[in-house]
Amino acid sequence: MEDFVDPLLQFIEQAGWLGPFFFILFHLVRQVLFIPVLLICLAGGFIFGGVLGSLYSFIGLMGSSISFYFLMKYIPWLHKRLARLKERVLKKDPDLNVWQLSVFRLVPFVHFHVLSFYVMEKSADFKGYVRQSFIMNIPMAIVYTTFGNLLYDLNPYGLFALASFLILLMIISRNWSDQAVTR
Incomplete structure (x- = not known):
């Protein structure tokens, strides 16, 4: 996978003014290639910086979400497969609001x-x-892309802050998921 992703990211970086277009397109293709969203958003921050990378990642995530909606409507076997996966991840049918889902989107292990x-x-x-x-896509695009930009200039203090934030986020999301599953 790395043999495919690295040259593609180099191509996007060297594409000039077409780079954002190819980056957004890469977000759409990502779901077919099973590349984690986290990696693409981090790459956006690394290539385009925090602000533009977040914007391009958000557009790509929205395109991915919309294309996913139509795939689920027109491909029944994929719908059934994802329903089974959802049952395994969210044991019961929790009543989660959009803000809780936004935090879950930030947890790298939640699909x-x-x-x-x-x-x-x-x-x-x-x-x-x-x-x-x-x-739901706004926090994901901003946080992961900003982390990608920070990784570009990371010093030991930034690394400590990043690690602390991720640990705190995992603890909070675990508590929320435990509460959601026990309902």
């Missing part, structure tokens, strides 16, 4: 599309799904 599937099932229509995905 991006499991949460999208949960939102799709809970949304009344496409518009509701897009609205909730919009809110």
Whole structure:
């Protein structure tokens, strides 16, 4: 996988003004290649910086979320497979709000599309799904892309702050997931 991703990221970095287009396209293709969202967002911060990388990652994440919605509607076997995966990840059917889902999206071990599937099932229509995905994708794009930008200039203090934040985030999300599962 690394043999494929590294040259692609170098291509995006050297593509000039078309780089953002290829980066957003890479977000869309990522789901087929099973590349973690975290890596793409980190790369966006590394290549484009915190602000532009976050914007491009957000656009790519929204495109990925929207294409996922239509894939689930038109490919029944994929829908069934993700329903089983959702049952394993979210043991019971918890009642999670969009802010809790946003925090879950920040946890690297929670599958991006499991949460999208949960939102799709809970949304009344496409518009509701897009609205909730919009809110859920903002923190992910900003946090991971900013981390990617920080990794570019990381000093020991930044590394300590990053590690502390991630540990705190995992503890908080674990408590929320434990509460959600026991409901």
